[in-house]
Amino acid sequence: MKKIIVLPLLIASIASLSFAAEKYDTKAFRTVQKLCTSCHGTPFYMAKQIDEDDWDFYFETPGKLEKIHKEKPEALANLKNSLFQKRKKRLLKFFIDNSKFSGAVNGCDANFCGTVH
Numbered sequence: 001m002k003k004i005i006v007l008p009l010l011i012a013s014i015a016s017l018s019f020a021a022e023k024y025d026t027k028a029f030r031t032v033q034k035l036c037t038s039c040h041g042t043p044f045y046m047a048k049q050i051d052e053d054d055w056d057f058y059f060e061t062p063g064k065l066e067k068i069h070k071e072k073p074e075a076l077a078n079l080k081n082s083l084f085q086k087r088k089k090r091l092l093k094f095f096i097d098n099s100k101f102s103g104a105v106n107g108c109d110a111n112f113c114g115t116v117h
């Protein structure tokens, strides 16, 4: 099942990175895609896993994200990445805007097509 889904998604995301519709923060979307998607699934899928209070908690509690990922060197490196450091607030806003009970429904667009990871 997973393989059937991942390939078209991959093609869709590679084929269309340059035609962004600015209904959500596409820069945040792409940053998440680069730094978190390898483990957490697509940015919208990831955002939906928890609610807005939890996003706040994980991002605003000092050292929390690092602690959760302490056994994942790749994740730790990505958290230290200057892209993450620079855009942390934007990512938090993106996650909250698209979180579990946000009601955000993201249709098929140039960055993203479908709701599965």
Ligand code: HEC
Residues within 6 Å of the ligand: 032, 035, 036, 037, 038, 039, 040, 049, 050, 058, 065, 068, 069, 072, 073, 074, 075, 078, 079, 084
């Ligand atoms: C190398 C894989 C990996 C990468 C890359 C990664 N994570 Fe995680 N993340 C995990 C794992 C595994 C857990 C679950 C840890 C646990 O439950 O103890 C997790 C848990 C979390 C949680 C706690 C809530 C939840 O969904 O379980 C948050 C928030 C989180 N990650 C944010 C991020 C962000 C933001 C990024 C990108 C900057 C990121 N992660 C990149 C592996 C990763």
